[in-house]
Amino acid sequence: MSKNFKVSLGIDEDALASCVSCGLCLPHCPTYRVTQEETASPRGRIALMRQVEAAGVADDTFISFMDACIQCRGCETACPSGVPFGPMMETTREALADQTSYQPRYRRLGYSVLGMPRLLALGSRLIAVLQRLRLIPSRLALPRIPLRQTKLKASGDDVWLFTGCIMDAWMRDTHAAVKRVVESTGAGVRLPGNEAGCCGALHVHAGLTLKAKKLANKVIEAFPGTNPILVDSAGCGAQLKDYGHLLGTTKAAAFSSRVFDVHEWLAENLDKLPKINSDEPPVIVQDPCHLRHVQRSHEAVRLVMNQYIGTIELDDDGLCCGAGGAYSSLHPETAAEVRTRKLESINRSGGTNVVSANPGCMLHLQQAGVSIQHPLELVDSIIARAMKRE
Amino acid sequence: MNLGTTERQEFAASVAGTDLVTVVGGKTQWGVGGAIDPNARPISAPVGIYDYTPSEMTLRCGAGTTIGDIQNKLGEHNQMLPVDAKDESTIGGVLAVGRSGIRRLRYGAVRDYLLESWHADHEGKLVKSGGPTIKNVSGYDLCRLLVGSLGTLGFLAEVTVRSLPIPRCSQWMTGVCDPFELQSNLYRPSSILWNGIQVWVLLEGHPADVAREAEVTGLSECSGPPALPFAGRLSLRPKLLRELPQLYKQDWVAEIGVGLVHLSLPINNDQNSLSTMTVMRDIKKRLDPTGRLNPGREVF
Amino acid sequence: MSSKRKKTIFDELKALLGSRVRADDMELQLYGKDSSVLSGVPSTVCFPLDAEEVQGIVNICNRFQRPFIARGSGTGLAGGAVPVGNPVIISTAKMNKILDIDLEDRIAWVEPGVLNLDLSKALKEFGFHFAPDPSSQQVCSIGGNVANNSGGPHCLAYGVTTSHVLAAEVVLPNAEIVTLGGIDPEPTGYDLRGLFIGSEGTMGIATKIAVRLTPNPPDVRTLLLDFADVSDGALAVSAIINAGIIPAALEMMDHNAIGMIEAFVHAGYPVEAAAVLLVELDGLSGAVEAAVETIKDVAKIHNAGSVRIAKDETERALLWKGRKNAFGAVARIKPDYYLHDTVVPRSKLVEVLNQVYQAADKYDLIAINVFHAGDGNLHPILAYDAREPGILERVHSAGDAIIKASMDAGGVLSGEHGIGLEKRDFMHLLFSAHDMFTQDLIREAFDPQGLANPLKILPSGSRCSDSFKQHVPEGVWV
Numbered sequence A: 001m002s003k004n005f006k007v008s009l010g011i012d013e014d015a016l017a018s019c020v021s022c023g024l025c026l027p028h029c030p031t032y033r034v035t036q037e038e039t040a041s042p043r044g045r046i047a048l049m050r051q052v053e054a055a056g057v058a059d060d061t062f063i064s065f066m067d068a069c070i071q072c073r074g075c076e077t078a079c080p081s082g083v084p085f086g087p088m089m090e091t092t093r094e095a096l097a098d099q100t101s102y103q104p105r106y107r108r109l110g111y112s113v114l115g116m117p118r119l120l121a122l123g124s125r126l127i128a129v130l131q132r133l134r135l136i137p138s139r140l141a142l143p144r145i146p147l148r149q150t151k152l153k154a155s156g157d158d159v160w161l162f163t164g165c166i167m168d169a170w171m172r173d174t175h176a177a178v179k180r181v182v183e184s185t186g187a188g189v190r191l192p193g194n195e196a197g198c199c200g201a202l203h204v205h206a207g208l209t210l211k212a213k214k215l216a217n218k219v220i221e222a223f224p225g226t227n228p229i230l231v232d233s234a235g236c237g238a239q240l241k242d243y244g245h246l247l248g249t250t251k252a253a254a255f256s257s258r259v260f261d262v263h264e265w266l267a268e269n270l271d272k273l274p275k276i277n278s279d280e281p282p283v284i285v286q287d288p289c290h291l292r293h294v295q296r297s298h299e300a301v302r303l304v305m306n307q308y309i310g311t312i313e314l315d316d317d318g319l320c321c322g323a324g325g326a327y328s329s330l331h332p333e334t335a336a337e338v339r340t341r342k343l344e345s346i347n348r349s350g351g352t353n354v355v356s357a358n359p360g361c362m363l364h365l366q367q368a369g370v371s372i373q374h375p376l377e378l379v380d381s382i383i384a385r386a387m388k389r390e
Numbered sequence B: 001m002n003l004g005t006t007e008r009q010e011f012a013a014s015v016a017g018t019d020l021v022t023v024v025g026g027k028t029q030w031g032v033g034g035a036i037d038p039n040a041r042p043i044s045a046p047v048g049i050y051d052y053t054p055s056e057m058t059l060r061c062g063a064g065t066t067i068g069d070i071q072n073k074l075g076e077h078n079q080m081l082p083v084d085a086k087d088e089s090t091i092g093g094v095l096a097v098g099r100s101g102i103r104r105l106r107y108g109a110v111r112d113y114l115l116e117s118w119h120a121d122h123e124g125k126l127v128k129s130g131g132p133t134i135k136n137v138s139g140y141d142l143c144r145l146l147v148g149s150l151g152t153l154g155f156l157a158e159v160t161v162r163s164l165p166i167p168r169c170s171q172w173m174t175g176v177c178d179p180f181e182l183q184s185n186l187y188r189p190s191s192i193l194w195n196g197i198q199v200w201v202l203l204e205g206h207p208a209d210v211a212r213e214a215e216v217t218g219l220s221e222c223s224g225p226p227a228l229p230f231a232g233r234l235s236l237r238p239k240l241l242r243e244l245p246q247l248y249k250q251d252w253v254a255e256i257g258v259g260l261v262h263l264s265l266p267i268n269n270d271q272n273s274l275s276t277m278t279v280m281r282d283i284k285k286r287l288d289p290t291g292r293l294n295p296g297r298e299v300f
Numbered sequence C: 001m002s003s004k005r006k007k008t009i010f011d012e013l014k015a016l017l018g019s020r021v022r023a024d025d026m027e028l029q030l031y032g033k034d035s036s037v038l039s040g041v042p043s044t045v046c047f048p049l050d051a052e053e054v055q056g057i058v059n060i061c062n063r064f065q066r067p068f069i070a071r072g073s074g075t076g077l078a079g080g081a082v083p084v085g086n087p088v089i090i091s092t093a094k095m096n097k098i099l100d101i102d103l104e105d106r107i108a109w110v111e112p113g114v115l116n117l118d119l120s121k122a123l124k125e126f127g128f129h130f131a132p133d134p135s136s137q138q139v140c141s142i143g144g145n146v147a148n149n150s151g152g153p154h155c156l157a158y159g160v161t162t163s164h165v166l167a168a169e170v171v172l173p174n175a176e177i178v179t180l181g182g183i184d185p186e187p188t189g190y191d192l193r194g195l196f197i198g199s200e201g202t203m204g205i206a207t208k209i210a211v212r213l214t215p216n217p218p219d220v221r222t223l224l225l226d227f228a229d230v231s232d233g234a235l236a237v238s239a240i241i242n243a244g245i246i247p248a249a250l251e252m253m254d255h256n257a258i259g260m261i262e263a264f265v266h267a268g269y270p271v272e273a274a275a276v277l278l279v280e281l282d283g284l285s286g287a288v289e290a291a292v293e294t295i296k297d298v299a300k301i302h303n304a305g306s307v308r309i310a311k312d313e314t315e316r317a318l319l320w321k322g323r324k325n326a327f328g329a330v331a332r333i334k335p336d337y338y339l340h341d342t343v344v345p346r347s348k349l350v351e352v353l354n355q356v357y358q359a360a361d362k363y364d365l366i367a368i369n370v371f372h373a374g375d376g377n378l379h380p381i382l383a384y385d386a387r388e389p390g391i392l393e394r395v396h397s398a399g400d401a402i403i404k405a406s407m408d409a410g411g412v413l414s415g416e417h418g419i420g421l422e423k424r425d426f427m428h429l430l431f432s433a434h435d436m437f438t439q440d441l442i443r444e445a446f447d448p449q450g451l452a453n454p455l456k457i458l459p460s461g462s463r464c465s466d467s468f469k470q471h472v473p474e475g476v477w478v
């Protein structure tokens, strides 16, 4: 029996009341799909929040139920009543992090590293070396981290490219490809300095709101001016777009209004992209949750891709792949079960190669042997091949 | 008071008593389920159509009303009851026996056409089940239980059935082909019959569609289905019909996609497990404790 | 520790199911509710994986004389899965495999926890679907469909669940496993299959179900007609049927419904209209095209503003998404809703709809109508905020008025949601004491001890030898 402790979640009362328990969200929730249990469903989680809010007490069981949510927000797009599940869950986690031992010291420490680019780079370098020496067990399922990173160079100042933390440390090649595609429209790309760093998405998910706000302020300072800020990671993009709400300042709102997923921006500039005839076989589009369910701009990926290549749709209505930011490392078993459903859907689709506009999804699926790229990496390679031919 | 109320009350009263009783319909399927105890007192169900609103596609009538009368009435408004029973059969008899017509492939089982019923129970009391509307899930679905119960649980006094529009065009086709392949090439044909060699298919619907599907069949037009042998009746899962030619050399006609076989040999099958029989027996005992309703008839 | 404690029902269930039996307070409460406004609390929740485990649970319940309740996805709208009498909840959610798809027999055997839409999706590549399509089809289970004899928009032409279920393996309340019905056309004996379907879990638990596969229609056309007057829309419904057309679906949504649906789907529903009809025609192209023309004529005669024909599958899907999410979208108006499910003769639609609006006005509530007009199956939704003091009395009074109006018009209590706990005290409006006594006799043949989902469907009084006589406990109502 776990101990009860006092807690006040502070969720907006109307939001909490707005769920009519219809259950229509259940099949769109990855954790419900793999457990078939109400405690792991959006409807159940909301009911649990109501219980705790009414009683003013919670226990570890409640925390574990809340912690098992991937925060993919698939339930939100499925919900006909417009229940704001994402914010409700963020509020819940913030309350738990503030008022309980939900986020132990070591986890908090881990999240802090994300906000320290130099430390992260150093750590990553270390991991990379250890990987080469085969000193890191492969069951940790870390991606193979490059030993040396090419340095990105600015090419103008029409648009910003947001580079972030992990992605910049581990997958800079993706940034390079994205940058080339953006440049192919004739736009010059400006890069933030090292101080931009982490967007704070993982911190918000973990309930570490204060830390997230600090990071947000740093990010905003790193992107002066009014030019569009392009993001090639769906998770970061969703977070940057939410700064207005997170910080509640006009400055932050103005910043957020400049943020675009890079595909959104390209979709507005389709006519400027190089025209190329390619006969590539179609590729499967896997929608990152934060693009489809949060930014709701997943169609833009198709618009851009279809300039060069056909796209194959999965039949799972955008069900999460299980990556979920830090989720796959904190709940590896559930994450793997969720991924199995995605793999089955990929198998049924008839295609083989997959694109996904989020580093987390890419890594998570790659670990299961999926051949996956960022959409713009693929576009970049198609353009490059065509250039070579000419 | 509703039209028909007196009739059903009088009918129920005629059931009351402690003697053996049997309800007699058109006697077109009298033999089904075995011979009635000769001591049973015959009574007959009320006759008459009490209510028919074409736009509701429902008709309420006494259970003793003949199928012929019902079809005539419905026909006035271009509607029908897709049961394919003899004209002189009564609706109560058709439902009590529960055998569907040869157009079951498209229109479904006859049991699905009973919406509401009034039956007289073993004490001569009236019991209403179901509801008069096309859709209804209020209470237990006793109507389904009564269909096919051969009057052993209660005697139908009055029924409300649902009707359908008569298709604009109906065409029987016949010839030699693989009936199973034919079934997968057509979209919801009304009937496919097969005797091991020859195939008959009924196409119904819009004339343009019937013409197009007729072409797909590659068969030639004919005036109607073959006469069905009636000595035996087999109920098989549809795919088993494939094996019929190896099993029976005799006269038979099979309903493809449905699984019914009409044979000239007196062969019937039986496949309920014993445990379900326990519940069936219990139901019979509860609804007719003294066994006075249609004595002699065996449903299982 | 030498003293042997007497084994509790929980201990025994635990021994059978291990971690798949739960009794954590928080978790139990989640299984105290379905999609209706009722709630209770179970004593235990079990997640069996197969018929044998269900049998084991039912056996234990028998030994402890403890009621048990099957639960599918918990989307029932009449409180069918709501616990009464400290029961054991048997969730079928983990029994969710499609066991066999037999294209030759055109049937599929499925476990009860398979979701309705998952089944149709799995059948798609073969050109078939499962015809009953409740608006909750993305989440409701086939077991729940069987238990409630569920309908859906397309049941106008195709019929409700009972027409599409051939057989079911059932764990009877005495824990015997039997098969009811058969996949041959004329199984011997009484139609226990037909009796079981719609019995809301009071005659046992379905553990395997044989469903009929319906071929996908070669041609489908979806039309949206809008009306400036609700009565015109309702009259058009009868006119369409009178013209000899049975559309695959014929749905009506009123002004309030259109607003909340459009806010969710952005499908271009005419938010100004007083009502819209969503009409679907399917089948072979000749019939479909002819019907489209007829409906255009009907639309003109009954003053429809316009007839929009979905141009492709995407538009069609979007229109349906709106319709199918309507109940769920209610919270856009008010956070709670109370829903009825009466059926009235089509010719009485206008009259009864007016009475619905009057009842709502009288009790100062918002009425939303979105329903299966072709079947005359009304779904008047009364939207309210439970936090408002005194509101529940008003909601109930208005509900009573609506039920009375429907019964007076010659209708029935429930078209598809079932009676459950919520409507059982209205049963007497439809049935005499003797009718209900007879129904109870039959129920008892299945469940003499009254352990299977007790107190549902029939009001307590109709039980004859109720060994488990219980009144609905305080607080269960809302």
Ligand SMILES: Cc1cc2nc3c(=O)[nH]c(=O)nc-3n(C[C@H](O)[C@H](O)[C@H](O)COP(=O)(O)OP(=O)(O)OC[C@H]3O[C@@H](n4cnc5c(N)ncnc54)[C@H](O)[C@@H]3O)c2cc1C
Binding pocket: A021, A022, A023, A024, C034, C035, C069, C070, C071, C072, C073, C074, C075, C076, C077, C079, C080, C081, C092, C112, C133, C134, C135, C136, C139, C140, C141, C142, C143, C144, C145, C146, C147, C148, C149, C150, C151, C152, C153, C200, C201, C202, C204, C205, C206, C207, C324, C325, C327, C328, C416, C417, C453
């Ligand atoms: C938004 C929304 C729209 C809806 N639209 C429709 C509609 O259009 N048409 C319609 O008919 N209904 C509709 N419903 C009602 C509901 O979805 C159906 O009744 C559905 O069939 C219930 O399925 P379930 O799996 O959720 O069952 P549950 O709610 O879990 O259970 C319902 C009943 O079935 C019993 N039961 C469940 N599984 C079994 C089993 N294996 N064996 C025996 N008994 C069992 C339970 O004990 C209970 O009595 C709607 C509901 C919602 C929330």
Ligand code: SF4
Binding pocket: A018, A019, A020, A021, A022, A023, A024, A025, A026, A042, A043, A046, A075, A078, A079, A080, A081, A082, A083, C328, C331
């Ligand atoms: S969150 Fe939305 S979809 Fe899910 S149960 Fe609540 S109202 Fe229904």
Ligand code: SF4
Binding pocket: A028, A029, A030, A031, A032, A040, A041, A042, A045, A068, A069, A070, A071, A072, A073, A074, A075, A076, A085, A320
């Ligand atoms: S955010 Fe994702 S995992 Fe969490 S409840 Fe919603 S759908 Fe489920």
